[in-house]
Amino acid sequence: MNTFSPGFHGRTHRFEGRLPPGQYPTEDFPVLSAGPTPRVSTDSWEFSITAEDGTAARWTWEQMMALPQEEPTVDIHCVTRWSKFDTRWQGVPLDALLDAVETSGDFAMVESYGGYTTNLPLEDLQDGKAWLVHSFDGYPLSPEHGGPARLLVPHLYLWKSAKWVKGIRMMPQDDPGFWESAGYHNHGDPWREERSWTD
Numbered sequence: 001m002n003t004f005s006p007g008f009h010g011r012t013h014r015f016e017g018r019l020p021p022g023q024y025p026t027e028d029f030p031v032l033s034a035g036p037t038p039r040v041s042t043d044s045w046e047f048s049i050t051a052e053d054g055t056a057a058r059w060t061w062e063q064m065m066a067l068p069q070e071e072p073t074v075d076i077h078c079v080t081r082w083s084k085f086d087t088r089w090q091g092v093p094l095d096a097l098l099d100a101v102e103t104s105g106d107f108a109m110v111e112s113y114g115g116y117t118t119n120l121p122l123e124d125l126q127d128g129k130a131w132l133v134h135s136f137d138g139y140p141l142s143p144e145h146g147g148p149a150r151l152l153v154p155h156l157y158l159w160k161s162a163k164w165v166k167g168i169r170m171m172p173q174d175d176p177g178f179w180e181s182a183g184y185h186n187h188g189d190p191w192r193e194e195r196s197w198t199d
């Protein structure tokens with residue numbers, strides 16, 4: 001059942017202008033994982049940001065949860081063409097975590113429990129554009145969707161929002177992550193349809 005009909009195709013629907021080219025809206029929340037779901041307990045969970053010189057800032061679960069929290073409500077866009085409007089999350093703005101490290105690197109490699117990686121220019125993680133989130137729709141994030149904590153970078157295709165995130169490594173030069181090495185676009189802006197490296 002298309003839950004957005006009737007009316008979605010009208011010019012005055014409430015999501016006018018919020019659906020990037022080539023996307024369709026869904027109210028489902030599909031799970032897309034490249035491998036098995038790692039089970040990470042909050043007792044052993046640790047998040048780190050490592051500068052190019054190897055110095056690292058680290059947070060335990062309790063330390064991360066004690067930081068000022070935000071509740072972003074954002075639209076998310078998967079490169080497999082579904083978009084979901086007004087998703088509600090809770091977590092820590094990445095700016096607060098990045099403040100803890102001194103870096104001159106312009107690029108970041110995001111690393112997950114389980115081995116997934118994705119690369120971004122540092123600026124795509126700054127200035128209120130990214131969060132480390134632990135709750136979705138008022139509940140702790142399920143393991144399938146990246147719990148206990150995932151990255152949320154809603155202005156880029158969702159493969160940049162690494163699930164089960166473990167840390168960020170600063171890099172002086174860009175380096176492709178998991179999907180970026182497999183032909184996905186290096187940047188992934190849904191409004192420019194940056195889907196594959198040929199786009």
Ligand SMILES: Nc1nc2c(c(=O)[nH]1)N[C@H]1C(S)=C(S)[C@@H](COP(=O)(O)O)O[C@H]1N2
Pocket residue numbers: 029030031032033034035078079112113114116144145146158159160161162163164
């Ligand atoms: N660690 C990890 N993060 C990941 C993935 C993955 O396979 N492993 N898949 C990515 C892709 S391709 C998408 S579309 C989204 C899917 O998030 P969801 O399963 O919560 O919908 O997670 C992204 N983050």
Ligand SMILES: [Mo]
Pocket residue numbers: 032078079080158159
């Ligand atoms: Mo994806």
